[in-house]
Amino acid sequence: MTFTKLYDTAAAAVADVHNGATVLIGGVSRTGEPTALLAALHSHGAAGLTIVCDFSGWDGSDSIVKLAADGRIARIISPNPYPSASGDNLREVWNSAGVAIESVPQGTLAERLRAAGAGIGGVFVPVGLGTRFADGRETRTINGVECILESPLRADFALVRAASADTLGNLAYQGAQRGWNAVMATAARITITQADTVGEPGAIGPELVITPGIYVNRVVHIPPTGEQG
């Protein structure tokens, strides 16, 4: 019996996502989006989800919108919850589905996820002072710079996308796929990867592994379907 993190289907990989789970979704726009895992999450039916994702440059890819429209999402945490191309449409979707929106500066989101993945109790971030993002927040002046205390953002599941994986969960990315996927992979109790190619251990040279397998629990092989821009 060989050890493997490979799951046969996306459905099997997301089968234990529970109602009320916090789920990180990697990718920006169509770059690095875990499309098959999102579709499987929709079919699975879990509801009351808190979704953490970046909608920058959102261009109509509708997996998350569909989840919201079907009443599965309770809350979205995002730097760009109203992408300019479709801002007003999405606003209607979020409103009619009763989705609570929590805005967070992009870099602060990245550090909150990193802190969660690294087991750090919080980070002092010099961003947002004098704005509504600082209202009611704990601050401290460190070496003359005023900072806001930000808490780690730890999730139950992360759905990420990689260009290549091995059966031990080591991952490598193509281009800007790495952006949110690499940090989100570290910040969840269960990290599930949709990979374009999956090989045996050694398929990715150890110097070229971007996300070491220790962060990854499950791998699903989904050959890309020619979804070029």
Place this chain on the structure above:
Amino acid sequence: MTADKERLDRAIIAMRVAKELPPGASVNLGIGIPTLVSMFVADESIVFYHSESGVLNCGPLAEEGSEDIDLINAGGQFLQSVPGMAYFSSVDAFAMIRGGHVDVTVLGAHQVSATGDLANWMLPERGVGNIGGAMDLAAGAEKVIVAMEHNDRSGNSKIVEQCDYPLTGQGCVSLVVTDVAVMQPTAQGIVLLEVAPGWTPEDVQAVTDAQLIIPDTVAEYEV
């Protein structure tokens, strides 16, 4: 009233901003007029573009038909691949910004105050907005340049004594380039540096909410 005087177009604003990018600078360009700036940098190879999407030294926008789904900027636009690029995670993208490694950012704005407060992420009448990476850039970039139209579509001045729109950052803007003037916010107020051809300092003041500090000599806007 000076509303009839000819204003510079967006490309000219971008050209003027391009002059502010020192050789070798690491530069982050926001969406809108700022994106145009890269078209007017004299020798493109000497400025290094940083994108929040996790790309450094990224090239110009991709031509239609040769888009790569894995190579985008922060606005989701496709980029050309050029030698010397580097990819990194969002953690690193913002470490570079907050850590002071990005020399200049060029951003659009809804309002800039006389002392350099920036409001560029939410229009109150809309009630919602996208903060994106603007707050990180406002706080972290060594120099924040705003490139925008001087007045909004209803004619309201976007240069104000105090921003009444939700803030992105306080006292962070060091230069404002508009379709009628170049100005420098300071703790004492906003200084008029240059005016568009055909405009006098008084013309600029007439379309500006904030009280301008007008030095003895004000140059003509040159690109």
